[in-house]
Amino acid sequence: MTKILLVCVARCLPDVAPKLFKALGKIVCYTRQTPEYKKVTIDFTVLTEQPLDGKGKKIPGNQARRTNMNKIRPYAIQHYDYIVKMDSDMIPPPHALVTLIETSVKHEAPVVTSLTPERPHKCGTDAFSQLMTWNGNEGIEKKIPSRIKKLEPFVCTGNAGEAFMLMSREALKKVKWPPYEASGDFAFWDEVHKQKLKVVCTPRVVCAHLDYEAGSQLIRSAKWVLEHWKTVIIKNIEEKRDWFYGLPYDWWHGLQPLKFLEILPFHLLDQKKEPKWFTYRGKQK
Known part of the structure; x- marks a missing residue:
């Protein structure tokens, strides 16, 4: 044992x-x-x-x-x-x-x-x-x-x-x-x-x-990771790229940004099944 x-x-x-x-x-x-x-x-x-x-x-x-x-x-x-x-x-x-x-x-x-x-x-x-x-x-x-x-x-x-x-x-x-x-x-x-x-x-x-x-922020928690991907989408739109440029998985194909962001939190509940959302390179302050 x-x-x-x-x-x-x-x-x-x-x-x-x-x-x-x-x-x-x-x-x-x-x-x-x-x-x-x-x-x-x-x-x-x-x-x-x-x-x-x-x-x-x-x-x-x-x-x-x-x-x-x-x-x-x-x-x-x-x-x-x-x-x-x-x-x-x-x-x-x-x-x-x-x-x-x-x-x-x-x-x-x-x-x-x-x-x-x-x-x-x-x-x-x-x-x-x-x-x-x-x-x-x-x-x-x-x-x-x-x-x-x-x-x-x-x-x-x-x-x-x-x-x-x-x-x-x-x-x-x-x-x-x-x-x-x-x-x-x-x-x-x-x-x-x-x-x-x-x-x-x-x-x-x-x-x-x-x-x-820093106010008990939880770095790389599901909430933190969601905010990261929101930032990525906003930057993509501002730079006139496809909103999904750089996103790691393909289940979001056919979705609009708001629908994607509505669904993503449920995927982030299981890091074992959806690990790539948590492993982005890192952002500067």
């Missing part, structure tokens, strides 16, 4: 988005309704402890979160086949867990991540973090965008993102979280690659990203 531990890291329990708890409930329901996963065990924990250093002072932010991951690591290795480590502001789709595991097995990858959008308020774009130059993944100009467009998993050679990440027991045995990271999670990924673990990202799982600093 496969056992999975979902691990959310946060400064404190109120930091965990209520929408995340709701999303995890949907993940459990979806997973248990999938024939091959009816008997899996899924546990969930939130790590919020503020460890103390040798002088009795609380260890700061990133260091505390990684210290907590190292604390739970031996228990996870002993009792679980996989862990899914997630940030408290990630909102995954219902099929996320099943798709990450299937990707891990099919591509023999002990570490699998979702696509995670950046926050326009912080980075000026809602493009995916795996495509950002500072994350050092090879192929961000052509190869990775091509794989995303085809909805094909791609290998990450740099920072693949810990925001929503599956790790097998094999990976957990080989990798510890560096005790202190001055620059995000780069040291963690350096250790993963040092151990020669294959890391892939699947475009079939796009997590929405809650941005507290």
